[in-house]
Amino acid sequence: MAEGLKTNLLIGIGHPLLDMTAKVEKSFLLEYNLKENDAVIMSENHKNLQNTLLERYQVAYTVGGSIQNTLRIVQWITELPNVTTFFGSVGNDQNAKILHEQALLDGVNVRYKYINGEPTGTCIVLVTGENRSLCTNPGSSKYFDFAHLLKNENQFLLDTAKYYYMGGFFLNVSLETVREVSKLAAKDDRQFLxxxxxxxxxxxxxxxxxxxxxxxxxxFGNKSEIEALSSCCQMEVNTIDEIIVLLSNWKKINSSRSRLVVVTQSEEPVLVGINNRVLTFPVPTLKDKIVDTNGAGDAFVGGFLSQFIQDQPIETCIKCGIWAASQIIQQIGCTYTGKASFQI
Incomplete structure (x- = not known):
């Protein structure tokens, strides 16, 4: 354990989900208008998806939710309990108990908001070869609100953390929470990820x-996400490198540090933009060992953050991110076995 580590260093706020993973044929995706390497929110088009999946395929249940998974990976690598704190909302049901127990075993300080009358959210993960398609039923996870963070026992945690990690999916849950946390980070010279x-x-x-x-x-984003951001914001650029440089130089409220832009590209090199430069980090080939790519992105960020919160060089952060992802893709879901063996 590094000397710089302490409890409640990193707070994550997101969707706590129970993952349901199954290996399926591409034709099954077409039945429900789903695409490989995509993520959608469950709609009327998918109302029979879960029942059909359970009837036709063998399903594995694992702890899910992108932000929660990332924090679990941070805990696995750092080995100090409660380095991370997770906020999200769940139902008063058995699935919530499963998530809570596993998160505690993984070392995450869980601060769920419990929603009566709503089920804990689930994410159906459809694996086709090396690809995956996600279809999420957010359930109770969409009812989180900023007031939960203002409770005395939670406000203290919010005020003492140094890093806050959130994701785009949460914009559909509580925009107020995203805005307030990002402003708090800028005001108090903490980092918003x-x-x-x-x-x-x-x-x-x-x-x-x-x-x-x-x-x-x-x-953080994969190539498709970064390109989508560029397109919808009408950025006048032609290449992924140009997008990364533009984003890294975008207006910043807290100018005390440069912005990092971290882009994953599956088996292609990881790209990092900082100070008008784009750094490239190769990814080792593991095709013969791939079991499930779902959770690879979460694991990459977890590995990255496990070093980033210890002020390690960017090269070390990326190296650990790639290592963590390489471990997770050899398992079903975002799961791991034994102690983390990453070495700087």
Whole structure:
């Protein structure tokens, strides 16, 4: 354990979900108008999806929710309990108990808001070869509000953390929470870390993202998400490198540090934009070991943040992110076995 680590260093706010993972054929995706390597919110088109999945395929249940998964990976690597604190809302049901118990075992300080009469959210993960398609039923997770953070026992945690991590999916839950937390970070010289989450988020929340971007210290996204952000914001650029440089130099409220833009590209190199430069980090090939790519992005960010919150060099943060993702894709869901073996 590094000397710089302490409890409640990093707060994550997001959707606590129970993942339901199954290997399916591409034809099954077509039945429900789903695409590979995409993420959607469950709608009327998907109302029979869960029942059909359970009838036709073997389903594995694992702890899910992008932000919560990332914090679990941070805990796995740092090994100090309660380095991270997670806020989100769940139902008063068995699925919530499963999520709570597993998160505690993983070392995350869980501060759920319990919603009566609404089920804990679920995420159906459809695996086709090396690809995955996500269909989420947010359930109770969409009822979180900023007032939960203002309770005395939670306000203290909010006021003492140094890093805040949120994602684009949460813009559909509590815009007030995203705004207030990002402003708090800028005002008190803490860091606000934001994951774009999915391409459709960029189109759905164009104006909000333009408002939020000046408060963001680190942006995470895959190539499709970064390109979607560029497109919906009408950035006059032609290449991914140009997009990254433009985003890293975008107006920033807290000018005491440069903005980082971290872009993953599946098996292609990770790109990092900072100070008018784009750094490239190769990703080792593991095709013969891939079991499930769902959770790879969450694990990458978790590995990255486990070093970032310890003020390690960007190269070390990226190296750990790539290592963490390489471990997770060899498991079903965002799960791991044994102690983390990453070494600087």
């Amino acid at each position: 934001f994951n774009l989450s999915a391409p459709f988020i960029c189109y759905q929340h164009k104006d909000v993202l333009l408002e939020l971007l000046p408060y963001v210290d680190v942006i």
